[in-house]
Amino acid sequence: MGLMSFQANFKPPAAVRGGIPICFPQFGNRGSLEQHGFARNRMWLIDENPPPLHSSDSNGKAYIDLLLKPSEEDLRIWPHSFEFRLRVALDFDGHLIFTSRVRNINSKPFSFSIAYRTYFSISDISSEVRVEGLETLDYLDNLCQRERFTEQGDALTFESEVDRVYLSSSDVIAVFDHQKKRTFLIRKEGLPDVVVWNPWEKKSKAIVDLGDEEYKQMLCVDGAAIEKPVTLKPGEEWTGRLDLSVVASI
Numbered sequence: 149m150g151l152m153s154f155q156a157n158f159k160p161p162a163a164v165r166g167g168i169p170i171c172f173p174q175f176g177n178r179g180s181l182e183q184h185g186f187a188r189n190r191m192w193l194i195d196e197n198p199p200p201l202h203s204s205d206s207n208g209k210a211y212i213d214l215l216l217k218p219s220e221e222d223l224r225i226w227p228h229s230f231e232f233r234l235r236v237a238l239d240f241d242g243h244l245i246f247t248s249r250v251r252n253i254n255s256k257p258f259s260f261s262i263a264y265r266t267y268f269s270i271s272d273i274s275s276e277v278r279v280e281g282l283e284t285l286d287y288l289d290n291l292c293q294r295e296r297f298t299e300q301g302d303a304l305t306f307e308s309e310v311d312r313v314y315l316s317s318s319d320v321i322a323v324f325d326h327q328k329k330r331t332f333l334i335r336k337e338g339l340p341d342v343v344v345w346n347p348w349e350k351k352s353k354a355i356v357d358l359g360d361e362e363y364k365q366m367l368c369v370d371g372a373a374i375e376k377p378v379t380l381k382p383g384e385e386w387t388g389r390l391d392l393s394v395v396a397s398i
């Protein structure tokens with residue numbers, strides 16, 4: 149379901165162009181950190197003994213638990229101690245489920261943004277793909293200095309670069325691919341916003357780890373919490389969940 153660029157660079161600390169990098173604790177350049185925050189550029193540890201999750205997050209699934217804690221260097225640029233636990237699970241029906249838990253282990257509150265940057269592999273962005281679930285929503289357009297607009301169309305189709313944050317969406321979004329006769333379903337909890345990004349022709353040429361033509365076969369649709377950052381008091385924990393699946397469509 150996911151796209152991995154043929155030009156992707158797998159050498160840390162660069163983020164990988166494809167898959168599902170996690171943008172945390174900042175989205176884009178809305179803060180002083182590197183673009184999309186540092187989490188996607190770090191090595192996560194395998195969490196051998198995570199605090200228990202709800203049984204529905206484990207039963208009948210294959211899963212791995214990952215853990216990110218800030219390094220000394222991270223704390224210098226973002227002085228907030230946290231534990232970010234991520235469970236990546238696959239169930240028998242092919243649902244890929246990401247359960248994130250961010251805990252404040254500091255003595256002061258902090259706020260963060262998060263997005264699961266999800267690269268979907270599609271047949272052809274300009275003729276075969278539409279996104280449903282964003283109709284009538286307000287969005288911030290990154291191509292117009294984050295100005296706020298309201299989505300007018302019935303479903304979102306694509307004919308040029310798109311870089312938007314849709315606000316307060318429903319918890320199910322669908323990406324239809326007519327040629328491949330399949331639909332990606334994005335179900336989310338705790339993630340009110342949805343980012344839609346495709347760099348289109350000109351910008352793709354400027355992105356070194358994306359082939360010049362690869363924008364045609366990719367679409368990013370990210371479950372996210374951006375407009376209203378999440379604030380955690382000392383000891384508090386936030387949970388967010390993203391469930392991705394594919395169904396056949398006509």
Ligand SMILES: O=P(O)(O)OC[C@H]1O[C@@H](O)[C@H](O)[C@@H](O)[C@@H]1O
Pocket residue numbers: 163176183184290311343345
């Ligand atoms: O190249 P990156 O860091 O993965 O980001 C890709 C794009 O992600 C979008 O969400 C940003 O609004 C763009 O500005 C950015 O170019």
